[in-house]
Amino acid sequence: MYAVFRWCFIFWLPLFLICCEQQRDGDLDIQAESRTRENKPPKRYGSVIRIKPEMVEKYRELHAEPWPEISAQIYRNNIRNYSIFLKDDYLFAYFEYIGKDFAADMAAMAMDSMTQEWWKLTDPCQVPLESRKKGEWWASMEEVFHQH
Amino acid sequence: MYAVFRWCFIFWLPLFLICCEQQRDGDLDIQAESRTRENKPPKRYGSVIRIKPEMVEKYRELHAEPWPEISAQIYRNNIRNYSIFLKDDYLFAYFEYIGKDFAADMAAMAMDSMTQEWWKLTDPCQVPLESRKKGEWWASMEEVFHQH
Numbered sequence: 001m002y003a004v005f006r007w008c009f010i011f012w013l014p015l016f017l018i019c020c021e022q023q024r025d026g027d028l029d030i031q032a033e034s035r036t037r038e039n040k041p042p043k044r045y046g047s048v049i050r051i052k053p054e055m056v057e058k059y060r061e062l063h064a065e066p067w068p069e070i071s072a073q074i075y076r077n078n079i080r081n082y083s084i085f086l087k088d089d090y091l092f093a094y095f096e097y098i099g100k101d102f103a104a105d106m107a108a109m110a111m112d113s114m115t116q117e118w119w120k121l122t123d124p125c126q127v128p129l130e131s132r133k134k135g136e137w138w139a140s141m142e143e144v145f146h147q148h
Numbered sequence: 149m150y151a152v153f154r155w156c157f158i159f160w161l162p163l164f165l166i167c168c169e170q171q172r173d174g175d176l177d178i179q180a181e182s183r184t185r186e187n188k189p190p191k192r193y194g195s196v197i198r199i200k201p202e203m204v205e206k207y208r209e210l211h212a213e214p215w216p217e218i219s220a221q222i223y224r225n226n227i228r229n230y231s232i233f234l235k236d237d238y239l240f241a242y243f244e245y246i247g248k249d250f251a252a253d254m255a256a257m258a259m260d261s262m263t264q265e266w267w268k269l270t271d272p273c274q275v276p277l278e279s280r281k282k283g284e285w286w287a288s289m290e291e292v293f294h295q296h
Contacts, residue, residue: 046233046240063293071295081296083242085194085289088279092194092289094231094242131236141233141240145211147219148229 042080042096044146047138048129049091055125056086062121069114077105091126093138190228190244192294195286196277197239203273204234210269217262225253239274241286 051059063084074082078099085092099105109115123137132139199207211232222230226247233240247253257263271285280287 044231046231046235046242048233048235048238048240060292066293066295074295079295082294083192083194083291084293085196085240085242086292087194087196087287087289088277090196090238091292092196092233092240092242094194094233094240129236139235141235143231144208144234144239145214145232146230147214147222147227 041148042098043102044143045093045095045097046141046143047093047136048141049093049138050089050127050129051086051091051125052127053089056089059091059122059125060086062125067114067118070118073109073112073115077109079105089127189296190246191250192291193241193243193245194289194291195241195284196289197241197286198237198275198277199234199239199273200275201237204237207239207270207273208234210273215262215266218266221257221260221263225257227253237275 078097080096080098082095083093085094097105126137128137129139226245228244228246230243231241233242245253274285276285277287
């Protein structure tokens, strides 16, 4: 009788413990991801530039179907949730940066030959603000308010 | 012997099955949340307004420490990831809406007495664009590009 009891115990108990451990690991993964999301939010960037009224339609068309290489480069350089908004002759860009070295990622983007080709099409649509900082094309903005 | 075997089986099997079911439910929850995130992204809103140069500092101060009631109302009306950016005499607002009836949520916000008090302070800082649509204060913008 004890032999059978032992057999049952040996057979089911490890399965039960393995199953509990998997459940616990799953819970810890979710907690870890949640912590990362809360404690290390991406850095938000807002920037502004003017657009030539006669180039609005061309700019719209270009951005309705951006080249896949451009999208891939943006992603590779750690930019996420990237929108460009238009009103009158103003463009506003918003994105979130999830990398560790923004300057290095922006430099890598500027070095990319496809991005350079893309900018040859988009730059002539735009008129940079005179008040922009040295070295900027799009003028960086100050975030005066944020609520998660 | 069979009695003991049956006892072991009856005792451990339900525990094992319950444990497996919990694990499966956890997996399904994660899948469901992932699907929601991918297939039902929030709707993004961009809007723009001008600011009186002499009111910039007051506007900055107000938004550095917004009233808790205002933050709560914004949250209650399903607005998330809300930023306001400043450059020269322009303010740009970006937020994500996770509710089902934007017009109803905005109407509820406009009806809130604390929000009305808040707007009595912020409205005099701002100069709405003449090109804004009827009924707007902040002028809504067109999203011409988005990359997740």
